Amino acid sequence: MLTRSPAETLTAQLAHRFAERIRNRLLPPGSRLPSVRECARRHGVSPYTVVAAYDQLLAQGLIEARRNRGFFVRESRAEMAEPAAPAPARPAPRPGADGRTQPPVDAATLIRGMFRQVHGLDGVTKAVPGMGVLPPGWLEAPFMSTAVRRVSGATNLFSLSLQYGEPAGELVLRRALSHKLAALEIEAAPEQIVTTVGATHALDIICRTLLRPGDAVMVDEPGWAVEFARLTLMGMRILPVPRREHGPDLDVMARYCEAYEPAQRPKLFISVSVLHNPTGQCLSPSSAHRVLQLAQQYGFLIVEDDTYSHLAQQHAVRMCALDGLRRTIYVSGFAKILAPNWRVGYLAAAPDLVERFIDTKLLGTLTTPSLFEQALAHCLEQGQIRRHAERVRARLGAARARTVQLALQAGCRFVTEPAGLFGWVDTGVDTDRLAQVMMDDGYLLAPGSLFHAVRRPSSLMRINFATTQDAGFWRDFERARRQL
Structure with missing residues (x-):
């Protein structure tokens, strides 16, 4: 709780606490602050102290008072401005059970x-x-530092550091990844694999290559919040597909495809088949086959995000294995199991898409760090x-x-x-x-x-x-x- 101190008043302490959270965006723009009475009870101070603290935040321009509604974190001019590019309208905050905006x-x-x-x-x-992600202590592995030392000998360190790496990624890693995917029954030659700066970067490359603002994208719901936010920023039309026990709601997917003219139909379906986030569910074989049939019938591609593959059993069903990477694109990485800061992810796709993905990668990041890719290849091979x-x-x-x-x-x-x-x-x-x-x-x-x-x-x-x-x-x- 707040403590009385000659060095700092209770008002200043409370104002500082809220200011820190606002500046760190732990209270994002538009957030409603607790009511004066609720805040006083929660922090063990008088309502007068809360009012004085809120007054300080008002004076700093961090919050604003809305008549008969309360105090809200102030939105910046950029956030209040209308977007220049066409984008889906953001839904207005909805009231909670007590009628207040949450x-x-x-x-x-x-x-x-x-x-x-x-x-x-x-x-x-x-x-x-x-x-x-897993706690850092869970990811500690002595072999990581050994692998880095092995690939960073004096001669190799200079050669890897003083020039850009291969546009598609280090060949030694792509070969190791090809073997890894084969164990999951996904046949992908090294030439069909592109390394990325994490799995999120792989998803971004795919969307920037295959989509344009206004295109429709089907996504799991509930689903990954970052994916919703990223697609919204890119100006895509998000079509949520309810996630059921054995996979996506196939009837909803079919209705999305039938409701639009061919040019307006969904271009992609982005889904987590194995250990879905947040439900933990896995795709059944029958659902996988039906999704692939819909993709063939209506001409959309499937992006299979297998971020949690290392935490799943090997026999889990993956659409990329059933489809052979014809209408599917595989995405994964190593941040969830090994080294988040190495930022090594990858995608695997049909040969006719790979060169387009490499072009997008070059425009965004040029290449990816060869040192960590070689070290990771060594860990995979061993x-x-x-x-x-x-x-x-x-x-x-x-x-x-x-x-x-x-x-x-x-x-x-x-x-x-x-x-x-x-x-x-x-x-x-x-x-x-x-x-x-x-x-x-x-x-x-x-x-x-x-x-x-x-x-x-x-x-x-x-x-x-x-x-x-x-x-x-x-x-x-x-x-x-x-x-x-």
């Missing part, structure tokens, strides 16, 4: 939380339940990543079992069968509001509204099994939920 926790906020953790009122930094992934999967399984037990004891309900890295849970309260309350305890949640193309209040949230196996988090969660 503060958005957007994709950028969640990503910033990965780099700049939230501090609670007690000043303690805690784990991030909404995090999209089987070190495969063994490391087996250890991580075992550790994650134990964490998942513990977290599931704690979540159920806390009164949550799993909407889908717990699997992989994420749990999709029903909390029974508006998780946008819950996220703001728990930020005071030092936790950054991933509310369910974040995983819908059109934001709407939700009682669901995504949890990371690796970062929510602490009973202390669930005690704080229950206390926060009681406040709502």
